[in-house]
Amino acid sequence: MGNRLVFGVWGWLLFLTGIEVFLAYERLPLNLMLVLLMGISLVKAGLILAYFMHLRFEKKSLVLSLIPALVIVASTLVVFFPDSLRLLNMRP
Numbered sequence: 321m322g323n324r325l326v327f328g329v330w331g332w333l334l335f336l337t338g339i340e341v342f343l344a345y346e347r348l349p350l351n352l353m354l355v356l357l358m359g360i361s362l363v364k365a366g367l368i369l370a371y372f373m374h375l376r377f378e379k380k381s382l383v384l385s386l387i388p389a390l391v392i393v394a395s396t397l398v399v400f401f402p403d404s405l406r407l408l409n410m411r412p
Contacts, residue, residue, distance in 0.1 A: 321371065329371045336364050354401065 340360055343353065370376040375386070 321374075321377075325371070329367055333364055333367060336360050350405070358397070 340357060343356055343360075346353075348356070369386075375382070
């Protein structure tokens with residue numbers, strides 16, 4: 321990987337982090353905020369995995385072995401987020 325590619329990916333990560341910080345100060349509905357922040361975080365995680373952990377340049381078998389872990393983590397988040405919103409509504 322050349323320096324130009326590394327700094328380009330770093331620039332995108334910095335830009336996406338700036339969007340996340342901007343969204344944190346906006347008054348958006350909670351569900352929309354969670355969807356937007358989780359989506360941006362998944363894109364950032366994908367960039368980090370692909371370029372800084374060098375998975376973009378690995379064999380397909382190694383990349384495909386990580387997909388089940390991603391599915392399990394995403395499924396766990398889908399299960400636990402509604403419960404956290406229920407607990408938020410139970411606060412006095």
